[in-house]
Amino acid sequence: MQVLQVQLEVGPDPAEVGRARRWARSRLVGSGIGDDEPLAETLILLISELVTNAVVHTGCPAVLRMLFGSAGAVGTVRVEVADASGCPPQPRHAEGDDTNGRGLELVDGLADRWGWQPEGAGKQIWCEVDSGGPLTTPAAVVPAGPVVVQGALFGVQRTATGATGVPVAPVNGSGIAQSRNA
Incomplete structure (x- = not known):
């Protein structure tokens, strides 16, 4: 199956977020x-x-990337954001009046799967949303090696499978994949 991948470079300015939304x-x-x-x-x-x-x-x-299945196919849309920081994402629980700190909680609640992995000297945070049809996630989109699967926000550990149905497992704690459906 063919995959359409589109990519946008985003500058280090918060105003770039609006441009990324319009582009997406x-x-x-x-x-x-x-x-x-x-x-x-x-x-x-x-x-x-x-x-x-x-x-x-x-x-x-x-760098923002979006990956889609072949034209007209229904399935999974994958979003990836790569940055130059090697620091892992830090999920936190925002209190009632906090004006920030809800980003990864929203991702955890809205995405069908999400996680992160090292990429070069930095990292890539990704999420996937199923569009309601058969899954179209190609093997090339699944991380090359196994990853730790856990619900970091809620302390729940789960088992997940890659596109081939083979369970993924820890690899020296180098990344975390999270799935509501695992």
Whole structure:
């Protein structure tokens, strides 16, 4: 199966988050996902949170990628944000009046799966949203090696499988994959 991958370089300025949202919305429409569909709204919110985290917490440029199945196929949309910081994401629980600190909680609640892995000297944080049809996640999109699977926000450890159905397991704690459906 073919995968369409689109990518945007995002500068280290919080104003870039709005540009990333506009760019992503146009790419979703181009992939056949209507901009008023709930799937599009969910993906735009996830993109906004992941890009904001990368730009605000690292102060470095980031790269936003979206991966879609072949034209007309229904399945999984994957969002990846890579940055130059090797520090793992730090989920936290925001209190009632806090004005920030909810980004990864939103990602955990809205994405079907999410996680992070080292990428070069930095890291990549990714999430996947199933569009309601058969899964189209290609093997090339699944991390090359096994990853730790756990619900870091809620302390729940789970087992997950990659695109081939083979369980993924810890590799020296180098990354975390999280799945609500695992």
